[in-house]
Structure formats: C-alpha cells, structure tokens
Amino acid sequence: xxxxTSTAQRPNGATxxxxxxxxxxxxxxxxxxxxxxxLRFVKGQFHEYQESTIGAAFLTQTVCLDDTxxxxxxxxxxxQERYHSLAPMYYRGAxxxxxxxxxxxxxxFGRAKTWVKELQRQANPNIVIALAGNKQDLANKRMxxxxxxxxxxxxxxxxxxxTSAKTAxxxxxxxxxxxxxLPKNEQTTGPGGSGQGRRLVEGDTGAKTAGNCCK
Amino acid sequence: xxxxxQPTLRIKQADLKxxxxxxxxxxxxxxxxxxxCYRDYMQKQRERNTSQEKAEHSKxxxxxxxxxxxxxxxxxxxxxxxxxxxxxxxxKSSSAKDSGKSERHHELRHSNPEMEKLTAEYIxxxxxxxxxxxxxxxxxxxxxYTKILIDIDNKPIEDIAELIQKYYNMFxxxxxxxxxxxxxxxDVRDQMLDFFEKFVMIGLYSVLFCPHTTNDEEKDLAIQDxxxxxxxxxxxxxxxxxxxTSMEVRDLVYTxxxxxxxxxxxxxxxxxxxxxxxxxxxxxxxLQHCQGAPVSADEFLPALIFIVLKGNPARLKSNIHYxxxxxxxxxxxxxxxxxxxxxxxxxxxxxENLTAESLSMTEEEFKAYMxxxxxxVSAWESALVACESMHQLCEHLSLLKNxxxxxDAVQKGTGELKENINKFKNxxxxxxxxxxAKTPLIIKPRKTLIDFDLHESTNDNLPPPIxxxxxxxxxxxxxxxxxxxxxxxxxxFENTGNADLQSQNEQQQPAFTNFYEQNLQLxxxxxxxxxxxxxxQLNITPCVPDLQTxxxxxxxxxxxxxxxQSGFLELxxxxxxxxxxxxxxxxxxxxELTPEKHKSPSFTPDPFSPIGSSCNIAQTPLLxxxxxxxxxxxxxxxxxxxxxxxxxxxxxxxxADRVETILDQTEEMCTxxxxxxxxxxxxxxxxxxxxxxxxxxxxxNTGDYSSLNMSQSQAWVPNSNVxxxxxxKNNQNNDEFEKQE
Numbered sequence: 001x002x003x004x005t006s007t008a009q010r011p012n013g014a015t016x017x018x019x020x021x022x023x024x025x026x027x028x029x030x031x032x033x034x035x036x037x038x039l040r041f042v043k044g045q046f047h048e049y050q051e052s053t054i055g056a057a058f059l060t061q062t063v064c065l066d067d068t069x070x071x072x073x074x075x076x077x078x079x080q081e082r083y084h085s086l087a088p089m090y091y092r093g094a095x096x097x098x099x100x101x102x103x104x105x106x107x108x109f110g111r112a113k114t115w116v117k118e119l120q121r122q123a124n125p126n127i128v129i130a131l132a133g134n135k136q137d138l139a140n141k142r143m144x145x146x147x148x149x150x151x152x153x154x155x156x157x158x159x160x161x162x163t164s165a166k167t168a169x170x171x172x173x174x175x176x177x178x179x180x181x182l183p184k185n186e187q188t189t190g191p192g193g194s195g196q197g198r199r200l201v202e203g204d205t206g207a208k209t210a211g212n213c214c215k
Numbered sequence: 216x217x218x219x220x221q222p223t224l225r226i227k228q229a230d231l232k233x234x235x236x237x238x239x240x241x242x243x244x245x246x247x248x249x250x251x252c253y254r255d256y257m258q259k260q261r262e263r264n265t266s267q268e269k270a271e272h273s274k275x276x277x278x279x280x281x282x283x284x285x286x287x288x289x290x291x292x293x294x295x296x297x298x299x300x301x302x303x304x305x306x307k308s309s310s311a312k313d314s315g316k317s318e319r320h321h322e323l324r325h326s327n328p329e330m331e332k333l334t335a336e337y338i339x340x341x342x343x344x345x346x347x348x349x350x351x352x353x354x355x356x357x358x359x360y361t362k363i364l365i366d367i368d369n370k371p372i373e374d375i376a377e378l379i380q381k382y383y384n385m386f387x388x389x390x391x392x393x394x395x396x397x398x399x400x401x402d403v404r405d406q407m408l409d410f411f412e413k414f415v416m417i418g419l420y421s422v423l424f425c426p427h428t429t430n431d432e433e434k435d436l437a438i439q440d441x442x443x444x445x446x447x448x449x450x451x452x453x454x455x456x457x458x459x460t461s462m463e464v465r466d467l468v469y470t471x472x473x474x475x476x477x478x479x480x481x482x483x484x485x486x487x488x489x490x491x492x493x494x495x496x497x498x499x500x501x502l503q504h505c506q507g508a509p510v511s512a513d514e515f516l517p518a519l520i521f522i523v524l525k526g527n528p529a530r531l532k533s534n535i536h537y538x539x540x541x542x543x544x545x546x547x548x549x550x551x552x553x554x555x556x557x558x559x560x561x562x563x564x565x566x567e568n569l570t571a572e573s574l575s576m577t578e579e580e581f582k583a584y585m586x587x588x589x590x591x592v593s594a595w596e597s598a599l600v601a602c603e604s605m606h607q608l609c610e611h612l613s614l615l616k617n618x619x620x621x622x623d624a625v626q627k628g629t630g631e632l633k634e635n636i637n638k639f640k641n642x643x644x645x646x647x648x649x650x651x652a653k654t655p656l657i658i659k660p661r662k663t664l665i666d667f668d669l670h671e672s673t674n675d676n677l678p679p680p681i682x683x684x685x686x687x688x689x690x691x692x693x694x695x696x697x698x699x700x701x702x703x704x705x706x707x708f709e710n711t712g713n714a715d716l717q718s719q720n721e722q723q724q725p726a727f728t729n730f731y732e733q734n735l736q737l738x739x740x741x742x743x744x745x746x747x748x749x750x751x752q753l754n755i756t757p758c759v760p761d762l763q764t765x766x767x768x769x770x771x772x773x774x775x776x777x778x779x780q781s782g783f784l785e786l787x788x789x790x791x792x793x794x795x796x797x798x799x800x801x802x803x804x805x806x807e808l809t810p811e812k813h814k815s816p817s818f819t820p821d822p823f824s825p826i827g828s829s830c831n832i833a834q835t836p837l838l839x840x841x842x843x844x845x846x847x848x849x850x851x852x853x854x855x856x857x858x859x860x861x862x863x864x865x866x867x868x869x870x871a872d873r874v875e876t877i878l879d880q881t882e883e884m885c886t887x888x889x890x891x892x893x894x895x896x897x898x899x900x901x902x903x904x905x906x907x908x909x910x911x912x913x914x915x916n917t918g919d920y921s922s923l924n925m926s927q928s929q930a931w932v933p934n935s936n937v938x939x940x941x942x943x944k945n946n947q948n949n950d951e952f953e954k955q956e
Contacts, residue, residue: 023549026512035511055499055510058554075554076512078561080454082573083516086561093548 021071022182024175025091027115028100029108030079033134036165037100038074041175046166063172063179070179072096087115088122096128096178101149103133103162104141109149116156128181130159130174137164329482333414341407344399351395352411355386359415367422372429376540379415379423383543386411412543413483420482423541425533434532441566442527447584452574455517456505462609464504471497472526479529484542487534488552495555498522512558520562535560 026034035056040046042061057076062069077083077090091097097119101112112131119129131153133144146162153160159177163170233241233249245253334353341348359382366375390396390404399407416423425431450457458464474494478487498518502510528534538556539547547553565573571581583589 021549030513035509035513039509055503055515057499057510057512057515057558058551073549073554075557076515078512078516080513080517082575083561083565085568086516086564089557089561089564 024096032102133162453517
C-alpha cells in the first residue's frame with residue numbers, strides 16, 4: 001500500500017480556497033500526553049471524562065486563521081516501541097506532525113529525536129514538524145532542559161513549544177503556529193520557523209482569540 | 216458431429232473421442248476435441264477473428280451443454296491470458312481480446328442483478344437531476360467498465376488501480392466542469408462521485424476483488440493461518456486492557472468482531488471502509504468501558520490487533536488490498552475511515568511481522584507458544600468458551616430475577632385479594648347482620664297476611680278463592696288420573712275439618728294423622744246419621760271457598776309448624792280432592808285391584824298407592840282401616856274392621872260425614888265462618904259452585920266413567936252399591952244445598 005503514495009491527490013489538502021484541511025500526526029512515546037494534548041486542544045478538557053468523548057485517537061478541530069479556515073485532522077499514533085515500525089502508515093500523506101515528549105523524562109526526548117529523524121527522512125518532504133515538550137506544569141521535575149530542546153528544534157527547523165495539557169499552556173498556540181506555518185510552508189522552513197513559534201508564545205492572548213473563534 | 220448429436224442417456228465411446236479423430240479422448244470443455252486439437256482449433260479460431268460469432272454459433276449448436284460452455288468460456292479467457300503472458304504472438308490478436316471483453320461486458324451488464332439494483336438506486340437518489348445527467352453518468356461508468364475490462368488481463372493490478380483512481384479524478388473534474396452537471400449542487404456532486412465509485416466498483420467487483428493476476432488469495436490463506444497460529448495471544452500479551460469478565464465488554468467485543476467480519480460481505484470500497492469504522496468504534500467503546508477515560512491510540516491499536524486476532528476475518532488481505540487499490544484516495548488518506556483503515560493495516564502488518572520481541576517475551580517462550588508446547592494460560596480463550604454458558608447464566612439469572620419479581624407481585628396480589636376477601640366478608644356479615652336485625656320486619660308481613668286472612672274470612676271474600684280450585688281440579692284430573700280425582704273430592708272435607716279443628720284447637724300440632732284420626736272419629740260418629748250427611752253436603756259446596764280460607768289458615772297456623780309440614784298439608788289438600796273424586800269414580804283404579812283386595816284384606820290401602828305419587832297420602836285416609844289407628848279411636852276399628860273390602864269406598868263417605876260434623880262444630884264454635892260459606896250460595900255462585908263442584912267429578916267420571924264405569928259396574932257389582940250412593944249423596948247434597956238457600 002505504500003507503493004501508491006505518489007498518486008494521492010487531495011483536493012482539499014492544498015491551500016486553494018478558504019477551507020484548508022490538514023492531516024496532523026501525533027508522535028511520541030506512550031504516556032507523554034499526546035492524547036491529553038489533543039483533548040485539551042479539541043475539547044478544551046483535561047482528564048475530566050465526558051461521555052461524549054469516545055476517543056482521542058481520531059479528532060478534528062477547526063481554527064480560524066486570518067482569511068482561511070484550517071481544519072485539523074489529528075491522527076493519534078500508538079507510542080509503544082513495538083508499534084514503532086507501523087508509524088509510516090500513519091504519517092504517510094500527513095502535512096503536519098507534532099512530536100511530543102515529556103519534559104520530566106529524558107528518554108521520551110530521545111525517542112522524539114528519533115521520530116523527527118524518521119519524519120525528515122521518510123515523510124512528506126514538506127511536512128511541518130512541531131516539537132512539544134509536554135507536562136510543563138511539572139517543570140520542577142524537569143529532566144529535559146528547555147534550552148536543550150530549543151537548540152535541537154532550531155537545528156532541525158522544528159516548531160518548538162513547551163506545553164501543558166493540564167494548564168492548557170501553549171496548547172492552542174502550537175496548533176496555531178502549525179496552521180500558520182502550513183500555507184507558507186516553504187518560507188518558514190529553516191531557523192526562522194522556531195523564532196515565529198517563539199513569538200507566538202509571547203503574543204499569547206491574540207492568538208488564543210483567533211483560535212477560539214470557530215469553536 | 217459431436218455437437219450436433221442429441222444428448223442421450225448413454226454416451227458412446229466414439230462420442231468421447233476427439234472430434235478430429237486423432238484417437239485421443241475429447242472433452243466437452245474443449246468442445247469435444249482433445250487438448251492438443253483444441254489448442255489448434257482455438258488458434259485457428261482466433262486467427263479467423265470470428266470467435267464471437269463462433270461462440271454464439273456454438274451456443275446455438277450445443278443447447279444441452281450450456282454449463283459446459285460457461286466453463287469453456289472461462290477456460291478460454293484463462294487460456295487467452297495464459298497465451299498472452301507467455302506467447303506474445305497471440306497478444307497481438309486484439310480482436311480476440313475485444314471479443315472476450317465484450318462478452319464479459321455483456322455479462323456484467325446483463326447477468327448481474329446488482330447492476331439493476333444500482334441503477335434503481337441511482338434513479339431514486341439522483342433521478343431528479345434529469346435524464347441527461349443520468350445518461351452521462353452511465354456513459355462514464357460504461358467507459359470505465361470497457362477500459363478496465365480491456366486492461367484487466369494485460370496490466371498489473373497496480374496499474375488498474377491507478378487507472379481507477381484516474382477515473383475517479385476524471386469524473387470529479389467532469390462533475391465540476393461539464394455543463395451537464397451544471398444544475399447539480401455541489402453537495403450532490405460529492406455524493407455522485409461516491410456513487411460513481413460504488414457503481415464502478417460493484418460492477419467490477421468480480422474482476423477486481425482478489426484478481427487472479429495477484430497472489431492475494433495466497434496471502435489471505437497465509438494471514439489466516441498466521442492468525443490461527445497466534446490464537447494464544449492474549450490481550451495481556453498485547454498490553455491492552457480488555458476486561459474479559461465484564462459482560463458488557465464481551466458483548467462489545469463480539470460486536471466489533473462481527474463488524475470486522477462484515478467487511479467481506481459488502482462490495483463497494485466505501486462500504487468495506489464503513490465496516491472497519493463500525494468495528495473500530497465498538498473497540499473504542501470497549502476500551503472506554505475498561506479504562507473509563509478517553510481512548511488514545513496507545514490503547515486502541517493493541518485492542519484492534521487483538522480483535523483482528525480473535526476475529527480472523529475471511530480474505531482479510533484481499534479486502535485490504537481491494538480497498539487500498541480502489542477506494543478513492545481522498546477518502547483513504549483522511550477522515551475517520553482513513554484513520555481506522557490505516558490502523559487496520561497497521562494491525563495486519565503487526566500480526567504479519569509479529570515476533571517474540573513485539574510481544575515482549577523471550578524467543579523460547581514465543582516458540583513454545585507457536586509450536587503449541589505451552590497452551591494459552593488464560594483468559595480470553597477460556598472466556599470465549601465459557602462465554603456462551605456465562606451468557607446463558609446471566610440470562611437465566613435475569614430470568615430468575617424477573618420470575619422472583621413476578622412471584623412477589625403475585626404474592627402481593629394474593630395478599631391484597633385476601634384482604635379484600637376478608638373485607639368483603641366482613642362487609643357482607645355486617646350487612647347480613649344488619650339485615651338479620653331487620654328480619655323481624657320480614658316476619659311481620661307474614662303476620663299481616665294472617666290478618667289479611669282473618670279479614671278475608673270476616674269480610675266474606677269468598678268468590679276469588681273459588682276460581683283457583685276450579686282451575687286446579689281439571690289440571691289434577693289431567694295429571695293425576697281418575698282415581699286421584701276421588702281424593703280431590705275427599706280433601707276439602709278434610710280441610711274444612713282440619714280448619715275447623717284448628718280453629719277449635721288453636722294450638723294444635725296438626726300431625727297429619729291426627730286430623731284423620733279426628734276425622735275418623737267424626738266419621739265414626741257421623742256415619743250413621745243421615746242428617747249429618749245432609750249437613751255435610753250443605754257444607755261441601757260452601758266449603759270450596761272455605762278451602763281457601765282454611766288453606767290460608769293453615770298457613771297462618773303453619774307458622775308454628777315446619778314448612779315441610781305445611782307443604783305436606785297443601786299436597787294433602789290436593790290429594791284428598793282427588794281421593795274424593797275417586798270415590799265418585801273410584802271404579803277406574805279400584806277395578807283392577809279388586810281381585811287382590813279380595814285375596815288379602817290387608818291389601819286395602821294398596822290400590823291407591825301404586826296409582827300415583829299421592830299414594831302415600833291417599834293411604835292416609837285409609838289409615839283408619841289399618842290396625843295402628845285403632846287405639847286412637849274406639850269406634851274406628853269397628854267401622855273399618857268390618858268392611859275391609861268395602862272400606863275404600865266407605866271412607867270418603869265417612870269422611871264426608873265426619874266433615875259434616877266438624878262443620879257443625881265450626882258453626883257452633885265460630886259463627887263467623889258460617890256466613891262465608893253461605894255467601895257463595897247466592898244464585899250466581901250456587902250454580903257455579905254446583906258446576907264447579909260437579910265439574911271435577913263429571914269430567915273424570917265421564918272421561919273415565921264412560922269407558923271404565925261400564926266395565927266397573929259389572930265387575931264391582933257388590934261394591935258399587937256404595938259407590939252409587941255417593942253420587943246420589945252429592946246430588947242430594949246439592950239439592951239440599953239449594954233448598955237451604
């Protein structure tokens with residue numbers, strides 16, 4: 001099935017038109033909080049369990065960005081090591097990926113690095129990759145330094161933010177950053193990309209209102 | 216020629232030989248040629264470019280071998296393919312290909328009932344958009360059919376898939392750009408694109424699903440075998456948390472498995488995808504039940520692998536390949552269906568490449584499991600086995616619960632019913648007691664009756680009572696017969712006597728015999744006196760009205776008596792009437808019995824007993840003749856004992872005499888009674904009373920007399936003298952009665 005990726009043609013995947021739909025893959029070791037991140041982004045909830053939430057494996061969320069509406073289709077992946085080899089099937093054809101690691105666990109950061117490598121090597125060459133250091137609320141137990149991760153992101157041209165699904169810190173921002181980066185994919189690749197993401201973290205409120213308009 | 220032969224029951228050996236006569240055996244699949252000759256024949260046929268005509272021709276020629284021809288055609292197709300693949304020379308003969316294509320196309324168009332269904336579905340869904348839209352749609356579909364059927368045999372399946380995808384895109388473009396679809400709104404265009412895909416794929420399903428150019432079937436078998444070998448894998452091995460004990464979870468697991476198995480039963484790629492989505496949603500629910508939190512892919516994928524392992528769907532690989540090849544890419548690459556299908560592909564891929572490491576166990580352990588050295592330790596397998604019984608157990612438990620609930624309800628109901636019954640009982644007893652308290656009031660009206668009777672007697676309301684007696688007599692005549700009539704005549708005397716006696720002795724206990732004893736006494740007294748007889752007869756006529764009064768008086772007095780006695784008295788009244796008539800016309804019965812009477816003097820009471828139901832009572836007047844009565848009256852034995860044979864006939868007379876005396880007594884005792892009997896003696900009633908008096912006797916006499924009296928008179932010569940006297944007495948009585956007036 002992998003032999004036919006070239007023929008994939010997505011009428012909505014391109015940026016023409018006002019509504020853009022993007023496939024976003026969540027990668028990362030299990031228990032780093034991938035699904036929590038998505039649930040916070042999509043449902044605005046954390047841990048409090050609602051009947052309506054059947055699963056966090058496949059979710060969609062729409063954000064408004066200037067004149068375009070960006071619809072994220074978020075594919076969660078199994079993070080366990082044993083399913084690592086299956087990941088290409090998920091990120092095949094994805095326009096964006098968020099690689100999540102746990103800032104309290106150095107190993108997860110190591111795994112994140114391998115994911116990034118793999119994506120850069122195998123995935124869609126124009127894929128937008130964001131690195132998310134989750135569980136920022138547990139910063140006192142931090143094992144992965146912010147600077148270290150930031151340096152790595154800069155090196156590899158990744159969007160980078162430290163997020164917290166629990167406190168919702170940077171959750172919407174990282175998705176918005178990706179949404180902004182997606183249409184102008186070619187321009188933002190490189191060291192500048194991370195700077196943009198950084199800027200967005202600082203300009204928090206404005207971005208949030210933009211993100212909420214379509215909810 | 217072989218083909219022209221009519222099919223017969225026996226096939227000769229010559230028919231089995233090759234048509235070319237090469238000596239080898241032929242085969243019906245090869246149109247009667249041997250394999251070698253058939254190949255030559257086919258070559259020639261192809262070279263002649265007339266295979267289509269030939270096919271039709273052969274169809275016509277061999278009507279009995281249509282099935283064989285079907286097979287043959289398939290064979291040809293295969294052969295074509297074979298030749299194409301290995302002998303490029305034949306591939307150039309495009310005409311044969313065309314013919315094959317058109318045949319198959321024909322087959323697709325006409326022999327497939329699903330196509331009709333699809334066309335109907337199109338009309339119901341998109342028929343509103345007009346005929347030109349429909350025509351263009353079907354034109355596009357047909358062009359795909361044609362192209363694919365041409366290419367299917369000479370291109371790898373991947374190229375065909377590319378082609379199909381191109382067609383999807385082409386049709387999508389056509390929908391958006393062609394003027395034909397201008398009127399169709401954009402939403403419907405998307406739906407039409409989906410329907411186009413469905414239409415094309417269902418039409419080509421037989422060709423494109425598990426095509427023979429691929430080794431899909433082998434892969435199917437391989438994965439099936441693999442899954443069977445991995446049946447020992449548990450949810451625990453996969454690191455997913457499916458609680459096997461929860462019934463709800465089990466049900467959901469089965470739902471998921473069923474949905475997954477359904478993938479093979481639908482044809483369109485989007486339908487297969489829908490099956491996968493349903494299955495995965497069920498799995499989501501399972502996991503939600505197990506962990507009570509939103510499900511992430513970390514849990515979902517192992518669960519899906521587990522479900523695939525337990526479900527072991529048929530033709531799994533073929534289905535997956537079919538969907539990946541021919542499902543519209545845009546659907547497969549995005550959306551829920553795409554996501555879940557990707558997960559399914561991942562699960563299958565994981566199962567195919569499953570190693571000891573991926574189950575986080577040692578190589579030795581894995582090998583032991585795979586070779587069956589270690590049997591599955593737990594859980595799901597046994598749960599699966601036990602599931603049915605568990606399920607039944609649960610059902611039975613719920614059933615029992617239901618039953619117990621119902622029993623409780625029933626018991627409650629019975630309790631309520633009991634209460635109600637008790638309430639009702641109490642109410643009824645209360646009511647009854649209250650009514651009983653009022654019962655004296657009910658008795659009082661009876662007392663008023665008594666008063667009424669008294670008034671009646673005093674007021675001399677004689678006439679009305681007469682009528683019932685008159686009526687009663689003929690009835691009795693009819694019913695009881697002649698001799699009973701005699702008793703009827705007897706009775707009034709007795710009654711009057713009784714009444715008089717009762718009036719005399721107000722507190723009497725009128726045991727029936729007592730009356731007669733008294734009567735007998737009276738009889739004995741008055742038998743001899745003619746005067747008394749005459750007075751008796753005076754009373755006889757008036758006593759008819761008296762009868763009523765006496766009856767009533769009986770009732771009054773019977774208040775003291777038992778009802779049976781009173782009833783008995785009433786019956787006795789009737790019977791004695793009859794007896795009396797019997798005296799006047801007693802011949803009828805007595806006649807037959809006389810011989811016996813002569814033989815046995817003690818037999819005297821019997822003549823009346825067999826005659827009717829009143830026999831017992833009829834005997835009672837005769838009792839005075841019998842011994843036991845003797846002590847009561849001294850005179851009675853004398854009178855009765857002497858004329859044993861004639862006793863029957865004397866008795867009424869005696870009774871009449873007796874009554875007479877009673878009447879005399881009554882006259883003496885209560886003068887009020889006297890006028891009452893006298894009043895009917897007015898001119899109207901006298902005549903009437905005469906007739907009324909005589910009517911009972913006359914009809915019974917005449918009716919039976921006419922026939923019986925004649926014979927009786929002769930047979931009863933000695934006795935009849937007495938009998939004769941009685942009517943005379945009656946006459947005399949009447950006369951005297953008239954005289955008294």
